Amino acid sequence: xxxxxLPQPSAEARLPVLEFQAGRPGxxxxxxxxQDLREGARLWRLAVTLGWLDIKLRxxxxxxxxxxxxxxxxxxxxxxxVLYATLWKMxxxxxxxxxxxxxxxxxxxxxxxxxxxxxxTSVETLIRSVRMPFFVHAQRLIVRxxxxxxxxxxxxxxxxxxxDTWPGWRAxxxxxxxxxxxxxxxxxxxxxxxxxxxxxxxxxxxxSLMQIFFFLTPVIWTPKQLPPxxxxxxxxxPFFDVLEVARAPLLGAWPGTHVWIAxxxxxxxxxxxxxxxxxxxxxxxxxxx
Amino acid sequence: MxxxxxxxxxxxxxxPLYHGSARSLKKTVFAAASGRLAQDRNRRVVxxxxxxxxxxxxVGDRLGLIGGNGAGKTTLLRTLAxxxxxxxxxxxxxxxxxxxxxxxxxxxxxxxxxxxxxLRGLYGGLSKPEIARLEEDVIxxxxxxxxxxxxxxxxxxxxVVRLGFGLATAIRPQVVLMDEWFLAGDSEFMEKARARLxxxxxxxxxxxxxxxxxxxxxxxxxxxxxxDQGAVRADGPPDAVLExxxxxxxxxxxxxxxA
Numbered sequence: 001x002x003x004x005x006l007p008q009p010s011a012e013a014r015l016p017v018l019e020f021q022a023g024r025p026g027x028x029x030x031x032x033x034x035q036d037l038r039e040g041a042r043l044w045r046l047a048v049t050l051g052w053l054d055i056k057l058r059x060x061x062x063x064x065x066x067x068x069x070x071x072x073x074x075x076x077x078x079x080x081x082v083l084y085a086t087l088w089k090m091x092x093x094x095x096x097x098x099x100x101x102x103x104x105x106x107x108x109x110x111x112x113x114x115x116x117x118x119x120x121t122s123v124e125t126l127i128r129s130v131r132m133p134f135f136v137h138a139q140r141l142i143v144r145x146x147x148x149x150x151x152x153x154x155x156x157x158x159x160x161x162x163x164d165t166w167p168g169w170r171a172x173x174x175x176x177x178x179x180x181x182x183x184x185x186x187x188x189x190x191x192x193x194x195x196x197x198x199x200x201x202x203x204x205x206x207x208s209l210m211q212i213f214f215f216l217t218p219v220i221w222t223p224k225q226l227p228p229x230x231x232x233x234x235x236x237x238p239f240f241d242v243l244e245v246a247r248a249p250l251l252g253a254w255p256g257t258h259v260w261i262a263x264x265x266x267x268x269x270x271x272x273x274x275x276x277x278x279x280x281x282x283x284x285x286x287x288x289x
Numbered sequence: 290m291x292x293x294x295x296x297x298x299x300x301x302x303x304x305p306l307y308h309g310s311a312r313s314l315k316k317t318v319f320a321a322a323s324g325r326l327a328q329d330r331n332r333r334v335v336x337x338x339x340x341x342x343x344x345x346x347x348v349g350d351r352l353g354l355i356g357g358n359g360a361g362k363t364t365l366l367r368t369l370a371x372x373x374x375x376x377x378x379x380x381x382x383x384x385x386x387x388x389x390x391x392x393x394x395x396x397x398x399x400x401x402x403x404x405x406x407x408l409r410g411l412y413g414g415l416s417k418p419e420i421a422r423l424e425e426d427v428i429x430x431x432x433x434x435x436x437x438x439x440x441x442x443x444x445x446x447x448x449v450v451r452l453g454f455g456l457a458t459a460i461r462p463q464v465v466l467m468d469e470w471f472l473a474g475d476s477e478f479m480e481k482a483r484a485r486l487x488x489x490x491x492x493x494x495x496x497x498x499x500x501x502x503x504x505x506x507x508x509x510x511x512x513x514x515x516x517d518q519g520a521v522r523a524d525g526p527p528d529a530v531l532e533x534x535x536x537x538x539x540x541x542x543x544x545x546x547x548a
Contacts, residue, residue, distance in 0.1 A: 016385055016386070017381065017382070018382040019380070019381045019382075020375055020379065021379045043411070046412055049407065053397075053400060053404060057399050060399075125391070127372070128367070129372075129390055130388065130412070131371040131388070132412065286372050287305060287373065288305075288307065
């Protein structure tokens with residue numbers, strides 16, 4: 001029979017070894033988490049395919065497919081933009097691209113956070129039937145939402161073209177922000193995925209918090225609209241700094257060094273907390289889901 | 290090359306009961322598995338799925354796990370497969386490992402057969418040409434023809450089993466962990482399936498098989514462990530352990546086959 005042979009280790013190479021030694025959960029947890037990340041990263045082709053199939057499945061049988069996203073985002077941004085620009089007496093040419101970009105970027109953040117809550121509980125049968133690095137699921141989350149973001153980005157591009165408000169070469173400043181977003185997205189997905197598997201009350205709490213942050217973060221309103229005394233609203237809001245490092249360059253501005261520093265500090269904190277929690281929780285996820 | 294090896298020492302696995310109403314759940318489970326509930330340090334209710342299990346397997350060993358429903362057979366297989374990580378004790382599995390635990394093997398019913406095969410291949414770290422070969426092999430075995438490009442959801446249950454089986458047995462590991470569902474199926478398919486399964490098992494260094502059919506355990510295994518409520522009740526050559534398990538002497542193997 002012509003069957004496949006798994007990549008067999010050569011005579012000198014060591015056999016693949018799976019080893020667990022109970023005790024000292026913190027120390028072993030860190031080692032196993034590192035191994036999970038390494039093995040997960042090696043399976044990136046699987047993660048990309050899974051994320052891509054998620055989108056394909058969601059729109060299988062639909063005529064426009066994921067371009068429905070583009071259409072509905074475009075319709076919402078267009079109507080909201082004109083409405084708010086009128087209400088707040090703002091320059092449509094300035095406000096519309098700002099709103100379109102902010103909405104699209106916030107959509108990515110909000111989706112990563114809410115889907116992060118079900119990162120592991122939604123693939124419970126898979127987790128219980130094969131050993132797969134948990135990191136694969138985090139990569140899949142980012143790939144899936146990056147594809148959604150790419151479709152929504154068309155709205156922003158059309159807006160730039162119609163209103164002729166191209167950001168110019170400064171948009172390149174957004175490149176390092178993409179890296180921050182990918183790392184943060186995977187960290188928050190892993191963290192929330194594990195926490196929500198254990199504590200089933202967290203997803204609704206996260207949902208309401210995100211609603212509050214949507215209004216506290218300048219997404220539909222601009223920082224300039226804040227009365228001078230109210231600037232503290234944005235201070236200490238991690239979503240503002242992380243959003244701004246990507247948004248400002250795409251509007252042709254430099255986000256400001258202090259914003260970048262804050263974004264990096266918040267990201268480091270998030271990664272630190274995620275590492276600390278997952279080093280302890282990773283081995284228990286299969287029991288929790 | 291050093292051979293495959295499995296080492297299990299003092300292994301215990303507890304299931305915490307978090308979700309649902311702990312109290313009423315506590316009562317229900319108490320009735321079903323009396324003596325296996327305990328409270329851990331944080332006073333949480335836990336089910337002791339495995340208690341202080343130890344054994345060692347080397348190249349050529351064919352271990353059968355027997356025991357009633359809920360004896361811990363599947364939990365032990367999942368622990369060996371690295372899905373459940375133990376709270377107490379040590380588990381070491383050396384060698385490429387393949388676990389046949391779930392008939393669907395994590396297949397996504399909304400995806401087509403071909404897409405499911407591709408995902409399996411990617412999971413195994415196979416290259417594009419290797420995935421193409423896997424596809425060919427599985428499609429050929431499962432006899433799905435045009436159905437391969439349709440979602441698994443619309444397959445008949447027989448087709449799903451054939452696809453799952455073909456996929457699971459297309460890989461040549463050193464250590465095979467197998468749940469008994471793999472030996473259940475309609476007789477016509479089983480004849481074809483058995484040859485393929487035996488071929489895979491022969492090629493493997495170690496087999497761990499969970500079953501409660503004593504005939505299967507006698508035929509396939511060189512050693513049998515009887516699990517009872519998560520603990521090892523007996524461990525030894527198949528006939529001795531199976532006689533203790535059944536509580537009566539076994540008929541000679543040839544007679545059983547003729548029957």
